[in-house]
Amino acid sequence: MSFLHKGNGRIVSGPGFDNRGRDVIMSSIESSSGPRLAVLVSASAILAMFALRSACGTETENLNFSILPAPGQVTVDGKADDWDLSSGIFACGDVENSRDRFAVWIHAMYDSDNLYLLARWVDPTPMNNPGSSKGDYGFRGDCLQVRFLTAPDLDAPEVTAMLRSRVGKDPDPVRTSHWDCWMDRDGIDALGAAYGVAFNEGGPGNAKERGAAQAFRKDEDGRGYVQEIRLPWPLLVKPGVRLKAGGRLLMTVEPNFTVEGGGRLTIKDIFRPGGGVDRVFTFSSPGCWGVATLEPRGRLEPRPVRLSDGRQFAVKLANGVPEVDWSGLKRSELPQGFKTVSFSLPEDGYVSLNIWNEKGEVVRQLLTCVPFPAGSHQVMWDGLTTMSVRRPGDPVPAGKYAWRGIWHKGIGLRLRGWACSVAGPWDGMGGDHGDPACVASDGQRVYLGWSGGEGGKPLVAMDTRGRPLWSQIRGGIAGATLVASDGKAVFVFNPFGQYTSIAVYRLNADDGRYAEWAGRRSTDYLLSDLWALAGGAPTNQPPHPSGLAAAGGRVFVSFSSLDAVLVLDAAEGGKIQLLSIPSPSALCTADGKMLYALSAAREIVSMDTSERKLRVCAKIELGDKEWAQGLAMDSDGNFYTGIMGRHVVEVYDSSGRKARVIGKHGGRVSCGPWDPERFLNISALAIDGDGQLWVAEADGVPKRFSVWDAHKGALVREIFGPSSYGAVGGCVNPADPDLIVGQGCEWRIDPRTGTARCTGVITRDGMGASRFGFGISNRLYLAVTPGFLHGTHPVRIYERTGEGVYVLRAALYPHVWKQEGSGAGGLGLRAWADENGDQIEQENETRTFQCDLGGWVQGWYMSMAPDLSFYGGLYAIRPAGWTRCGAPVYDLADAAPMP
Numbered sequence: 001m002s003f004l005h006k007g008n009g010r011i012v013s014g015p016g017f018d019n020r021g022r023d024v025i026m027s028s029i030e031s032s033s034g035p036r037l038a039v040l041v042s043a044s045a046i047l048a049m050f051a052l053r054s055a056c057g058t059e060t061e062n063l064n065f066s067i068l069p070a071p072g073q074v075t076v077d078g079k080a081d082d083w084d085l086s087s088g089i090f091a092c093g094d095v096e097n098s099r100d101r102f103a104v105w106i107h108a109m110y111d112s113d114n115l116y117l118l119a120r121w122v123d124p125t126p127m128n129n130p131g132s133s134k135g136d137y138g139f140r141g142d143c144l145q146v147r148f149l150t151a152p153d154l155d156a157p158e159v160t161a162m163l164r165s166r167v168g169k170d171p172d173p174v175r176t177s178h179w180d181c182w183m184d185r186d187g188i189d190a191l192g193a194a195y196g197v198a199f200n201e202g203g204p205g206n207a208k209e210r211g212a213a214q215a216f217r218k219d220e221d222g223r224g225y226v227q228e229i230r231l232p233w234p235l236l237v238k239p240g241v242r243l244k245a246g247g248r249l250l251m252t253v254e255p256n257f258t259v260e261g262g263g264r265l266t267i268k269d270i271f272r273p274g275g276g277v278d279r280v281f282t283f284s285s286p287g288c289w290g291v292a293t294l295e296p297r298g299r300l301e302p303r304p305v306r307l308s309d310g311r312q313f314a315v316k317l318a319n320g321v322p323e324v325d326w327s328g329l330k331r332s333e334l335p336q337g338f339k340t341v342s343f344s345l346p347e348d349g350y351v352s353l354n355i356w357n358e359k360g361e362v363v364r365q366l367l368t369c370v371p372f373p374a375g376s377h378q379v380m381w382d383g384l385t386t387m388s389v390r391r392p393g394d395p396v397p398a399g400k401y402a403w404r405g406i407w408h409k410g411i412g413l414r415l416r417g418w419a420c421s422v423a424g425p426w427d428g429m430g431g432d433h434g435d436p437a438c439v440a441s442d443g444q445r446v447y448l449g450w451s452g453g454e455g456g457k458p459l460v461a462m463d464t465r466g467r468p469l470w471s472q473i474r475g476g477i478a479g480a481t482l483v484a485s486d487g488k489a490v491f492v493f494n495p496f497g498q499y500t501s502i503a504v505y506r507l508n509a510d511d512g513r514y515a516e517w518a519g520r521r522s523t524d525y526l527l528s529d530l531w532a533l534a535g536g537a538p539t540n541q542p543p544h545p546s547g548l549a550a551a552g553g554r555v556f557v558s559f560s561s562l563d564a565v566l567v568l569d570a571a572e573g574g575k576i577q578l579l580s581i582p583s584p585s586a587l588c589t590a591d592g593k594m595l596y597a598l599s600a601a602r603e604i605v606s607m608d609t610s611e612r613k614l615r616v617c618a619k620i621e622l623g624d625k626e627w628a629q630g631l632a633m634d635s636d637g638n639f640y641t642g643i644m645g646r647h648v649v650e651v652y653d654s655s656g657r658k659a660r661v662i663g664k665h666g667g668r669v670s671c672g673p674w675d676p677e678r679f680l681n682i683s684a685l686a687i688d689g690d691g692q693l694w695v696a697e698a699d700g701v702p703k704r705f706s707v708w709d710a711h712k713g714a715l716v717r718e719i720f721g722p723s724s725y726g727a728v729g730g731c732v733n734p735a736d737p738d739l740i741v742g743q744g745c746e747w748r749i750d751p752r753t754g755t756a757r758c759t760g761v762i763t764r765d766g767m768g769a770s771r772f773g774f775g776i777s778n779r780l781y782l783a784v785t786p787g788f789l790h791g792t793h794p795v796r797i798y799e800r801t802g803e804g805v806y807v808l809r810a811a812l813y814p815h816v817w818k819q820e821g822s823g824a825g826g827l828g829l830r831a832w833a834d835e836n837g838d839q840i841e842q843e844n845e846t847r848t849f850q851c852d853l854g855g856w857v858q859g860w861y862m863s864m865a866p867d868l869s870f871y872g873g874l875y876a877i878r879p880a881g882w883t884r885c886g887a888p889v890y891d892l893a894d895a896a897p898m899p
Contacts, residue, residue: 057094061308063273064290065089065251067108067115068298074109074116076230078217083107083118084298085321090305091255091269096330102265104144104255105322110294112244114211115236117181117229119144119255126218126225127183128258133190134514134523135505137476139266141258143182144227149197149250149286150175150237162197163287170196175238176286177204181214181229189214191229197286199499204235211235243294251292252282277308337382341366341403344376353405355381359899362386363396367405417749419756420702420742422448422460422721423468430471430722431458434479436683436696436705440548442485442509443689445469448696448705448719449480452496456722459483459492461512464688466707466717470512475500482548484555485509486570486592491555495544502527504548504557517573525573533575534559534566546585552592554609558584565597567609579607581614586631586641586684596639601627604639604652618656632685632693634710640693642682649682649695649708662693662713673804674745674758676706676715692716700724701744701764720758728788729767733780734866741770741782746804760804763796769862775799776882781868782806785858792827792856797868799886808839809887812857812870812877817850826852829877829892837885849892851875874898 066087074082088107092099105120121142129141139145151159151174158171170176176197183189191214195201204210211232218225237243250272257265268279270290278285302315302322314325341353351372355364365386367379381403384393418425431450438449441464450458457471459480474480474494482493482504490507494500503524508515514523531542536559547558547565554576555568565579565587583600592609596617599605604618618639620628626645633639637654640662647667651659668678683698693710705719723730723743730742738749740756744767747756766786773781780800787793792814798806811832818825829849832841855873857863863871868888869878874897879888 057097058307058309058311059093059267059279060089060091060095060269060305061271061277062089062091062269062290062303062306063271065106065108065270065292066295066300066303067110067292068295068300069245070109070111070116071298074111074114074230076116076213076215076228078215078226078228080118080120080226080228080321084109085118086298086302086317087295087300088118088322089269089303090315090322090324091253091267093265093267095305095307095326099326102257102259102267104267106253106255106270108251108292109298113232115231115233117144117146117227117231119227119229121224121227121255123224123257125258126222127216128185129182130185130258131182132186132514133182133184133188134516135474135500136184136514137499138180138182138184138190139254139256140264140476141182141256143180143256144229145254145256145283146179146181147250147252147254147283147286147289148175148177148179148236149289150177150241150243151249152241154248154250154291166198166284168198169201173238173241175236175241177236178283179231181227183216189216193235194499197284207231207235245294245296247294249292249294250286250289252289254282337380339381339383340378341381342376342378343405345372345374345407347374347409348372349374349407349409350411351405351407353379353403356402356404357396358400361899363401364393366403372407415754416737417740417751417754417756419740419747419749419758420721420723420727420745422456422719425754427468428456428471429460429468430456430703431479432456432722432725433477434458435698435700436703437479437481437698438483438548438684439686439694439696439705440483440485440684441686441688441694442487444487445485445509446686446688446694447483447485447490448694449483449492449684450703451481451698452477452479455725459490459512461490461509464690464692466719472507472512474505482545484548484550484587486550486553486555489515489550489570491548491550491570493545493548500524502544504530504545504555517571519569519572519574525568530557530566531559534562534564534578536562547587547597549587549589549595550592551589554589554592556587556589556595558587558597560585565595577609579609579612581605581607586629588631588633590633596631596633598628598631598641601629604628604631604641604656616656617654618652618658620650620652621658629682630685630696632687634687634691638710640685640687640710642679642685642695644682647679647682649679649685649693651710660713662708662710668761670764671761671806673760673802676718676758679706701761702758703743718758726788729770729784731770731772733772735772735774735780741767741772743767746800746806748803758804760806762798762806765796766793768793769858769860771862771864773864773866773868775868775879775888776886779886781809781888783862783864783868783870785862787858789860791858793858795857795862795870797888807837809834809883809885810890811841812890814856815848815850817848819850826850827854827856827873829853829890831890831892833883833887833889834885835883835887847891851892851895854897871898 068084071084088105092103103122107118109116131140177193179193191207194203213230215228252270255267259265268282271277272290278288304312304314305324306312315322350369351367353367354362357363363385387393422430431453432455434451437451440447446462448460454477457473460471461469478494478496480492481495484491490509493504501524503526505523506515527542543561545557546560549556553570555570557566560583567576581597584597586598589595596606602620606615606617628641629644630642639652649662653659663679668680681698684696686694693708695706697704702720707716733739740747744763745761746759748759749756768786768788770784775781782798785793785795795812797810799809813830815828815830817828828851832846835845853873857870857872859872875895880891881889
């Protein structure tokens with residue numbers, strides 16, 4: 001919004017207005033000569049000015065690295081007394097504010113046998129990584145990640161080619177290694193690596209058995225620690241490759257800190273000069289890693305610390321230890337210049353001020369929410385355009401310029417509520433990359449599993465009232481598609497093998513900590529081993545198990561394709577027996593002696609494991625395109641199974657008779673108002689110790705577990721979530737902040753509790769980004785695109801006509817066109833506007849525009865204004881009218897590129 005109050009140097013206070021006539025509590029500052037301030041700028045004056053230096057956080061950006069020859073024998077003991085510290089880099093993510101709290105010095109040396117690393121950490125809570133080396137990723141807390149790319153010649157074609165574009169595997173003789181070096185919560189030092197630029201070429205195995213070593217030593221003041229590492233060269237290079245003095249390799253470091261009892265702060269440093277710096281996907285971008293040289297001699301002149309804005313700070317050795325001279329680090333936040341802008345404030349507040357040229361374009365954002373006390377103030381403009389994070393602006397051409405500003409007394413941010421969250425707004429529980437997949441109970445606790453997770457943990461333990469006890473993820477990207485517990489241990493099947501093992505892994509039921517299979521000395525029971533024990537033929541990709549149960553010291557693993565259930569010792573992991581059951585899937589057992597299974601998705605069978613006799617307990621009544629999914633049994637011997645197709649839970653008594661049905665026949669509608677008593681795609685069932693039925697539904701719109709009174713069939717509670725990775729697609733209704741959308745659904749927040757209920761499903765086409773806007777007669781619309789960040793995805797525009805009710809009105813599609821003969825072409829627009837209200841595209845309702853947009857509207861978060869105008873390229877795509885049913889009509893026939 002813009003404010004054009006004229007005030008002759010005064011503050012004009014009071015409400016402004018937006019395009020809907022609502023009050024906006026902001027104020028406007030205007031120039032002393034009204035709306036325009038004549039500024040005649042000379043180029044010579046501009047060239048004499050320096051760029052603004054921000055006093056907010058600046059990260060280090062050290063270019064290249066020196067690895068010094070070891071001056072003698074190196075003992076890995078966490079001490080630096082046998083080190084040459086004359087060359088190293090200081091890494092910090094916020095030098096102005098955090099250099100004395102979260103930072104690290106990185107040094108390296110070498111000899112003919114080993115590469116040595118020394119990390120001197122500045123850390124207020126040293127070595128407090130919350131993870132376990134038995135199954136967690138080290139980089140979730142205190143951990144040094146270091147990456148190397150070695151080759152005989154870094155300038156060789158095979159190396160330069162892989163640095164220009166992503167490759168599936170390292171070409172010979174290149175070796176990329178990604179090292180995680182840390183101490184876990186149990187005091188175990190962990191030192192491991194993955195080979196291959198894509199992490200897909202195995203690793204060194206047990207690095208310590210091959211000569212690697214690591215030691216830690218906490219500083220006497222408790223404000224840091226020293227980490228010392230030895231890596232034998234054979235772990236870093238491929239066979240036949242040998243690096244010697246003068247040789248080069250690529251290297252980058254990612255130091256990680258544990259903050260606030262479990263959060264993570266990460267730093268990226270050591271980059272290559274002259275190229276783009278990727279601080280997000282550094283791990284997969286070796287083209288930006290720095291060149292590390294094996295220096296022929298040591299005792300070098302210390303290199304200065306370099307910041308990302310190009311500033312450098314001298315380093316000197318004091319008693320052999322580097323120290324930084326930070327003189328001149330902090331500078332005024334206010335711009336320095338030659339042209340004065342004067343204004344006054346009636347109260348303390350925050351000021352934002354822009355400089356405009358004669359065309360009405362913003363050339364400089366001079367102040368952005370800068371605090372000022374009440375009274376008169378002056379700021380200076382240096383005649384430069386708006387700068388980027390690390391580069392100064394350019395001189396503006398001579399001419400006349402005006403300034404405009406706004407101020408406010410402080411915009412408070414508070415938590416109003418949350419939706420699609422398993423246990424609260426900050427819990428990180430549940431699988432953000434997957435849907436509800438499984439549920440199990442040991443009576444006291446209930447375990448929920450999702451098919452995939454990364455930012456959220458896909459295994460959650462709850463009490464029978466739905467209160468979370470703990471959550472867990474196997475490594476960094478994993479799933480929990482099957483789960484079982486005998487009350488002592490929890491057994492979880494992880495189907496992901498990208499960064500960890502496809503296996504049934506073992507946890508303590510009380511706290512979710514890793515618990516090894518005693519006979520295997522490992523947390524994981526590999527799928528390949530389970531498949532072989534079940535009688536499967538050797539294969540590189542064994543089918544996943546179809547069911548899991550545990551009780552009485554036994555674990556049962558079913559493989560439907562083998563007509564077999566493998567029985568294991570729950571503590572040791574040894575094979576006890578192999579049971580033959582036709583096409584078994586879901587399993588349940590109360591004592592580990594009598595096993596119940598869903599057979600061929602249409603019968604419930606039982607088998608006494610001592611007699612191995614199969615008995616049919618219930619034949620499930622099924623129609624065409626219907627099958628049974630999931631199995632649970634209560635204390636009265638009643639069986640519960642989900643019926644796909646009808647989307648209900650059917651209950652069979654111990655005699656095999658169908659006793660009752662839970663849920664409404666037919667399940668949920670695809671889109672529309674929410675009915676909590678309807679299921680969709682039931683994936684698993686469990687009965688807890690209170691006799692409640694827990695149901696998992698393999699659906700992402702929304703993700704839901706539901707809890708029911710097993711005898712009455714009444715709904716007790718719903719557990720939604722989590723949202724997809726990054727909660728993409730969420731937005732708030734500007735006219736009603738208790739109404740939000742996300743995960744393809746609408747949610748209504750209860751302002752008393754902050755919790756939300758689902759009111760309806762909007763779309764199943766994906767919700768990568770969404771924005772509310774207002775149209776004709778102030779009607780409320782919602783624009784949604786399935787895409788996020790990458791690609792060019794369509795934008796669909798819905799009108800909200802009621803609680804949880806959204807009607808599709810219009811759509812924008814990217815249109816790639818090319819004119820034959822002339823070679824002209826580009827990315828144009830195909831726009832649909834519903835004329836008759838049937839929500840179906842007809843040919844006469846669609847128009848195509850062969851312009852070159854120069855970009856698509858989707859982008860990161862979809863650039864849409866409140867009036868349903870879209871940006872993201874050279875053109876503003878604005879509604880030119882409305883159809884009879886209220887669909888916005890977009891017309892670019894006479895549109896011109898934006899200035």
